[in-house]
Ligand code: FAD
């Protein structure tokens with residue numbers, strides 16, 4: 001008897017078939033896979049993917065997905081031939097900047113548990129004898145490489161066939177040559193799909209439609225922010241040098257090769273070479289012009305994902321290839337095509353459930369490289385309601401609404417194509433589109449010479465050039481050390497002056513981009529009580545810092561909950577994922593008990609927020625407000641409505657930078673006036689406008705965690721050092737049972753988030769670097785900043801549980817070991833005198 005829910009998977013590419021398999025392995029076999037193409041060669045991206053698997057990725061989740069895919073494809077075999085050929089992966093550097101970047105890549109690979117090593121030019125040649133030994137254009141030569149022995153080649157199309165065979169045997173049904181034309185619903189629940197050959201009822205529908213994802217989403221009114229782009233791939237005529245080297249026609253023995261300095265990659269196909277290029281201009285695909293090919297006419301060379309080769313786009317890449325691999329000079333291009341696959345605004349995949357149609361899931365914009373790992377996480381999500389891997393960078397709902405518009409998706413995804421192999425600094429902002437979201441203070445910030453970086457489409461000042469003059473006044477002990485060139489990028493010593501003024505006088509911070517939700521209605525209290533770890537039932541006026549947990553006790557988010565009145569709460573949250581999570585929960589509660597309805601509104605754009613913080617904050621506000629803001633009249637973590645120069649303001653007494661003061665909220669139209677009033681009032685007290693550079697330094701001095709960076713759903717509250725935010729004796733909230741059964745440690749980590757200070761007092765790190773004790777890897781850095789007040793660089797890091805305060809570790813930064821010490825935290829004001837004073 002079939003007891004598992006009825007699942008329809010749309011698409012029998014490498015993602016859809018892996019998902020069917022991961023579900024079947026967990027006992028869910030009541031699955032139908034619907035594929036518009038013929039099942040033996042469906043015609044999507046998988047059907048022509050050359051299958052290079054380079055596992056190294058700045059994202060921990062993506063590296064883990066790749067590692068799992070390698071393992072799974074290695075074990076997937078038929079007739080003694082596995083679906084993974086572990087030839088190793090080699091990335092070469094021909095510029096000093098690239099060589100430095102390879103060191104950084106080795107760093108995060110190490111952090112995520114992937115083994116690789118840097119090799120010298122001689123070993124590059126040994127690994128890859130076809131590499132040129134003479135200088136390249138511009139006098140460049142091979143300076144070295146980064147080699148990952150476990151990388152290699154996936155046989156994606158073959159794996160798909162084997163997975164179909166295996167899952168069919170387990171009971172999964174496949175419908176080939178069947179197109180999904182509609183998604184049916186009852187209310188806000190999916191009920192099935194309409195296809196070219198009839199209705200299929202389902203409890204859960206998962207779209208694994210690859211670059212057709214946007215079209216599939218549209219059937220259900222879901223914006224799927226991906227862009228189909230063409231990418232060029234060629235195979236050459238046979239090379240004499242490879243004659244008789246690789247047995248199989250598609251076989252390979254040499255590593256897969258990346259030449260990022262010219263946007264190229266290479267693999268062997270028997271005695272031919274395959275070359276992929278990202279060097280050409282982005283080639284967005286108009287889905288309406290996709291060739292319509294009958295199932296019985298589909299072949300290796302005729303499929304919808306394969307557009308005609310545009311030779312002129314490839315010409316420079318061909319010349320670059322021949323220069324790098326001289327053996328190519330005596331062969332020609334035998335076959336070339338412009339293959340289609342998906343790009344997204346931030347390069348990550350799209351995974352998760354539609355917030356508006358329950359039971360409809362998406363797993364798209366996924367490379368072969370990550371396919372099995374993504375499928376495993378999706379299976380966990382479907383079956384257990386959560387994935388063991390942190391999906392914050394993959395969530396379908398991570399984008400702000402403006403970021404899902406066709407125009408935004410098109411421009412940013414094309415930009416990601418262009419930059420795919422560029423050396424990118426972690427703080428490097430996109431250049432366009434910009435100024436999509438600006439706070440009401442933007443005009444003043446510009447006048448003050450703000451240097452903006454972008455996040456969630458918001459412009460956020462990182463420092464203000466107008467404060468440069470303060471560097472002359474900066475006391476000796478506040479002067480920051482010289483930075484190495486990499487950590488100096490997108491950073492300025494002016495942040496030191498802004499931190500100095502905030503700690504000694506007062507600073508004005510634009511907190512507008514902090515996402516704010518209004519949660520109202522008779523059921524608001526019950527909803528927040530159930531979903532959060534905090535005691536939010538306190539009387540109006542209370543603000544609570546607390547966590548949203550997943551059922552397994554992992555940290556979904558950390559939020560502030562301000563009770564403005566009995567049925568009116570204001571939440572400070574981390575991203576759109578929180579908004580959609582709460583919105584769905586509110587819908588459920590309202591439906592289950594209409595008397596307990598809850599309304600959740602994103603009020604971020606219609607309101608604004610100034611953080612007025614510093615020991616003189618009270619003096620400043622006293623000049624423009626007659627409200628009593630004394631310590632007793634508005635205590636720490638309390639809120640009240642006040643009036644600032646005639647403007648209605650919600651004041652919340654809390655501070656992410658750890659100083660006396662308030663977050664001051666008002667509606668957007670008053671924002672500029674509020675800024676001007678406070679700035680003017682602050683003049684005599686030395687007020688400065690201050691940016692994210694100072695802010696981030698001060699929050700690390702204070703030990704405040706940044707969700708998504710310092711802690712994620714992979715971590716439990718106690719491990720992350722936020723156990724204090726679980727209300728004493730509270731039970732019955734989401735995640736409570738899991739915590740009660742094993743409070744301290746989750747299943748797959750025995751790690752603790754620790755505060756490190758750098759021993760030499762000057763060396764900077766940036767995040768994601770591996771941490772060692774002797775030769776042993778013990779963890780990785782999350783956030784880092786120079787602590788201007790405490791006069792040392794600070795790094796937070798996940799470390800093995802056994803490592804405690806006082807222990808010495810080493811952080812690896814560009815191949816250099818930087819000694820650091822685990823230090824008691826917070827480094828600044830542990831007695832909370834500043835905040836409560
Ligand atoms: P697909 O394989 O496209 O599968 C989606 C399926 O959904 C299709 O079969 C389609 O027919 C079906 N479908 C769509 N709409 C409907 C509908 N309405 N009804 C029914 N069925 C539908 N990745 C790597 O990791 N390494 C590489 O080296 C690599 N090289 C590449 C080279 C080229 C030239 C290209 C174009 C891509 C490359 N990729 C590579 C990317 C990789 O091919 C894709 O990311 C991956 O194959 C996507 O798999 P998928 O299952 O999501 O999509």
Ligand code: THG
Pocket residue numbers: 514544545558559560571572573574637654655656663704705725
């Ligand atoms: N302000 C508001 N909401 C927010 C943030 C914010 N929501 C998202 C994010 N930032 C949440 N993160 C924090 C982290 C720490 C604190 C506030 C928000 C904080 N912590 C006190 C501490 O640890 O000492 C809490 C003390 C207590 O619980 O009483 O202030 O910046 N509005």
